[in-house]
Every structure is written in C-alpha cells, then in structure tokens.
Amino acid sequence: MTTTHTEEDTNAVYKGLFQHNVRKTYGLLRKPNIDINIYLKENNIPIGAILCDTFNFCMYIDVMWIEESYRGKGLGKALINQAEKIAKDNGCVFSHTCTFSYQSPEFYKACGYTVFVELDNYPNGIVQYFLKKML
Known part of the structure; x- marks a missing residue:
C-alpha cells in the first residue's frame, strides 16, 4: 500500500470503477x-x-x-x-x-x-x- 500516486493512477481507478458499474447495470449507468x-x-x-x-x-x-x-x-x-x-x-x-x-x-x-x-x-x-x- 502507498499514498503516492500519479494522475494516471487516479484515472485508472475511476475508469475501472466506471467500467465495472456500466457492466453491472447492463449499460443503464450511461442513460x-x-x-x-x-x-x-x-x-x-x-x-x-x-x-x-x-x-x-x-x-x-x-x-x-x-x-x-x-x-x-x-x-x-x-x-x-x-x-x-x-x-x-x-x-x-x-x-x-x-x-x-x-x-x-x-x-x-x-x-x-x-x-x-x-x-x-x-x-x-x-x-x-x-x-x-x-x-
């Protein structure tokens, strides 16, 4: 674990969570x-x-x-x-x-x-x- 991070690290986390949520809502999240x-x-x-x-x-x-x-x-x-x-x-x-x-x-x-x-x-x-x- 670390608190050190880059903007790319943060973006990867947001992107990963968003993709997970879109999958779990069968795309409804984007509507x-x-x-x-x-x-x-x-x-x-x-x-x-x-x-x-x-x-x-x-x-x-x-x-x-x-x-x-x-x-x-x-x-x-x-x-x-x-x-x-x-x-x-x-x-x-x-x-x-x-x-x-x-x-x-x-x-x-x-x-x-x-x-x-x-x-x-x-x-x-x-x-x-x-x-x-x-x-």
Missing part, C-alpha cells in the same frame, strides 16, 4: 448520458449555475449556485425547472442532490424536493441533507 449545465451570466460573467450529471435515468444536481446579490429573485428556481425539464425530456424519472444546513435545504424543499436522509454527525450542529424529487 441518458448527458450533462446538464446551465449558466446565468451578466456581461458574460457567471452569476449562477446548475451543474448536473445524469445516470440510471436520474439527474443528480452536483452544483447549484447563485451570486448572493441575485438571490431571492427566482433565478435558482428557474435554473432547477429548466434542468428538470431537460432531464425529463431525456427520460429521467427523478432528481436528487445533497446540501448542508448552512447552504440551501429550504430552497430545495420549496422546489418540491423531499429529504430522505439526514447525516448529523458533523461538528457544530452541521447537518447534511439528501433530497429527491420525482420528475
């Missing part, structure tokens, strides 16, 4: 095989975005961010609605994500997401929420 990345820009500068992966006919919201001065104007909800529409149009049946208590669990709940797991072992009362929504 619908699109990334959904939608950006909000002002003067060609990002002020928000939603970055999603799709696999097993689901959409995973990996990153969701709105510049603080633009929050509360419906932009986040518009991003989620557009991403969900693209996902549904491509066969996804549900969406899921995770967020921390200091981030945006109430925002996701307001968008129709329900909490299915809470991980509350972090220090300082921080809770991680795992949420899902049928599309």
Whole structure:
C-alpha cells in the first residue's frame, strides 16, 4: 500500500470503477448520458449555475449556485425547472442532490424536493441533507 500516486493512477481507478458499474447495470449507468449545465451570466460573467450529471435515468444536481446579490429573485428556481425539464425530456424519472444546513435545504424543499436522509454527525450542529424529487 502507498499514498503516492500519479494522475494516471487516479484515472485508472475511476475508469475501472466506471467500467465495472456500466457492466453491472447492463449499460443503464450511461442513460441518458448527458450533462446538464446551465449558466446565468451578466456581461458574460457567471452569476449562477446548475451543474448536473445524469445516470440510471436520474439527474443528480452536483452544483447549484447563485451570486448572493441575485438571490431571492427566482433565478435558482428557474435554473432547477429548466434542468428538470431537460432531464425529463431525456427520460429521467427523478432528481436528487445533497446540501448542508448552512447552504440551501429550504430552497430545495420549496422546489418540491423531499429529504430522505439526514447525516448529523458533523461538528457544530452541521447537518447534511439528501433530497429527491420525482420528475
């Protein structure tokens, strides 16, 4: 065992795991095989975005961010609605994500997401929420 590694070592591990998962899901892991990345820009500068992966006919919201001065104007909800529409149009049946208590669990709940797991072992009362929504 070693902690010494190269970028090629890391890539080999990711590739091996991905190939295993594709085999075990009979290719379903690759469905619908699109990334959904939608950006909000002002003067060609990002002020928000939603970055999603799709696999097993689901959409995973990996990153969701709105510049603080633009929050509360419906932009986040518009991003989620557009991403969900693209996902549904491509066969996804549900969406899921995770967020921390200091981030945006109430925002996701307001968008129709329900909490299915809470991980509350972090220090300082921080809770991680795992949420899902049928599309």
